[in-house]
Amino acid sequence: MAELRVDHALERSVTVSAGDAELFTYVYRPDTVQLESPKPYLHPIRTLAGDLVSLFRPHDHVWHKGIAWSLPHVGEHNFWGGPTYVHGQFYVQRPNNGSAVHRRMLELDRGRLVHELDWLSQAGAPVIAERRALTFRLADDVSWALTFDTSLTNVSGATLAFGSPTTKGRENAGYGGLFWRGPRSFTGGVIRSPSASGGDELRGERAEWFAFRGSHDGSDRRSTVLLVDDTANPHHPPQWFARSEQFACLNPAPFFSEELDLPDQKTVRFRYAVVVATGEPEAEKLAGHGRAALHAAAAP
Numbered sequence: 001m002a003e004l005r006v007d008h009a010l011e012r013s014v015t016v017s018a019g020d021a022e023l024f025t026y027v028y029r030p031d032t033v034q035l036e037s038p039k040p041y042l043h044p045i046r047t048l049a050g051d052l053v054s055l056f057r058p059h060d061h062v063w064h065k066g067i068a069w070s071l072p073h074v075g076e077h078n079f080w081g082g083p084t085y086v087h088g089q090f091y092v093q094r095p096n097n098g099s100a101v102h103r104r105m106l107e108l109d110r111g112r113l114v115h116e117l118d119w120l121s122q123a124g125a126p127v128i129a130e131r132r133a134l135t136f137r138l139a140d141d142v143s144w145a146l147t148f149d150t151s152l153t154n155v156s157g158a159t160l161a162f163g164s165p166t167t168k169g170r171e172n173a174g175y176g177g178l179f180w181r182g183p184r185s186f187t188g189g190v191i192r193s194p195s196a197s198g199g200d201e202l203r204g205e206r207a208e209w210f211a212f213r214g215s216h217d218g219s220d221r222r223s224t225v226l227l228v229d230d231t232a233n234p235h236h237p238p239q240w241f242a243r244s245e246q247f248a249c250l251n252p253a254p255f256f257s258e259e260l261d262l263p264d265q266k267t268v269r270f271r272y273a274v275v276v277a278t279g280e281p282e283a284e285k286l287a288g289h290g291r292a293a294l295h296a297a298a299a300p
Contacts, residue, residue, distance in 0.1 A: 004110050004136065014113055016136050021050050023144055023276070026134065028102045028115060032065075034122065035093075037081040039100035040132075041065035047223050048142060049278040051216045055181045060247065064181040067274065069150060072176050073163040073255070074098070074128070077121055080176065087169030097122050100130065111135055112297075119152075127160070129153045135297040143277035143286060145293035148178055153267040162268075163259040172204055174256025175241040178272050180225060182248030186214030191242050191250075192226075192283045199244040204257075206237045209287045210250050213280050222280055227252055228290030230271035234260055271297075 002019035009015070013027040024045045032038035036057075043066025045054035054066035063070070063081025072080035077098045083091035100119050107114040112135045119128035133149040154160050166174035182189070191202050192211040202210075211226035229238050229252040239256035243249045252272065254260065262268050273290030 002138070004138065006108065006110055008108060014108065018048060018138060018144065021046060021048050023048070023136070024146070026113065034097055034099070035082065036063040037070070037079050037097045037099065039068055039070065039079065040102065040117070041068040042146075043067070045276060047276055047278040048144060049219075049221060049223075051219055051221055051223050051278070052183055053186075053214075053223050053225055053276055055183050058181065058184075058247070061181075064179070064249075067178065067180045069100070069132075069148070070176065070179050071162060072165060073161070073168060074119075075156065075158070075160040077127055079119065085165035085168050085170055085173070095122050098127060111137060125156075127154075127156045129155050133297070135293065137293060137296070139275065139289035139293070142279060142281060143275055143289060145289050146274045146276075147293050147297040148272045148274065149269070149297065150271075151267055151269045152262070154262045154264050157264055159264060160262045161259045162255045162262065164253060164255045164257075166257050167255060167259045173241075174204070174239055174253045175251050176255050177238075177251055177253050177270070178227065179241075179251040180212075180227065180249060180274070182212060182214055182225065182250075183216070184247070185217045186212065186248035187244070187246070189214035189244055189248055191244050193240070194284070194287075200242070202240070203242050204239050206239050208237050209283075209290065210240045210242055210252070211283045211286065212242070212244070212248055212250050214248055221278065224277040224280055224283070224286065225250065226275040226277070226283060226286045226290060228273040228275070228287055228294065230273075230294055233270050233272075234268060
C-alpha cells in the first residue's frame with residue numbers, strides 16, 4: 001500500500017494523500033460566512049480510486065460541507081448553520097449562529113492531527129473549549145479510515161443542553177453531530193445498517209454503524225462510506241439521521257431524541273470512525289476497519 005503524505009497550507013488546511021490520490025482536505029480555518037456557522041470541515045473527500053464522496057455547500061442546505069461536527073441546538077446557540085427550529089414556527093433565522101474557531105495546532109504528522117478550538121456565540125462570547133484529534137490510515141487496498149475524537153468543555157458559565165430539532169418538537173429530524181453529505185449522484189443510493197438495507201425508512205434506527213453505497217457519474221464506479229459510533233460515546237448506540245431520497249447523508253446523532261445536559265466547566269467526549277471504500281466491500285468488514293482505527297487511535 002502507498003504511504004500517506006500530508007501537505008499543510010499554514011493557517012488554512014491540511015491535505016492527506018496516498019500515492020496520486022488526494023484522500024481529503026481538512027479546512028480548519030474556513031472563510032465561511034457567519035450565517036452558516038463557521039467551523040472546520042472535511043472536503044473534498046475521495047476514495048483511493050479518486051472518486052469524490054462529499055459535497056460542499058449544496059444549494060438546498062448551504063451549511064452542509066462534506067463532513068463536519070455540526071450542532072444545531074447548544075443551549076440558545078446554533079452551531080449548525082442557517083435558521084433555528086422553533087416549535088410552532090418551523091425554522092426561524094435568529095442572531096445565534098455561533099462559530100468554532102481554530103486556536104492552535106498541537107500536533108501534525110503523517111497519521112495524526114490535533115488542534116484546539118474556541119466555540120463562540122454570534123456576539124463573540126465563549127461557549128465551548130474543544131480539543132479535537134483526527135487520525136488517518138490506510139485500511140486495505142480499496143479503503144482508508146479516519147477517526148474523529150472531540151472533547152468539549154463547557155465554558156459558558158451555565159449548563160448547556162445539547163439537542164436537535166426533534167428534541168425541540170419536530171418529528172424524525174434528530175440531526176446533529178458528525179454529519180456527512182454525499183455527492184448528488186448518490187441520491188437514491190442504498191443505506192445499510194447491521195440489520196437492514198434500504199433507504200429513508202431506516203432513519204431513527206439505533207445501531208453501532210451505518211453505511212451508504214452510491215454511484216458516480218462519469219466513472220461508472222460505486223463507492224461506500226461507513227461511519228462507526230464508539231461504544232463509549234454518550235447515548236450509544238445512537239439513533240441515525242440518514243437520507244437517500246432527497247439527498248445522501250449519514251449522521252450518528254447522539255441527541256436525536258434525548259438532550260444531553262453539560263454543566264459549566266464539565267467535559268463530554270465523542271469518538272467516531274469514517275471508512276471510505278472503492279466499490280462495495282462487505283459492510284461488516286468495513287465496520288471492522290473502523291473499530292480497528294478507533295482502537296489504534298486510543299492506544300498510547
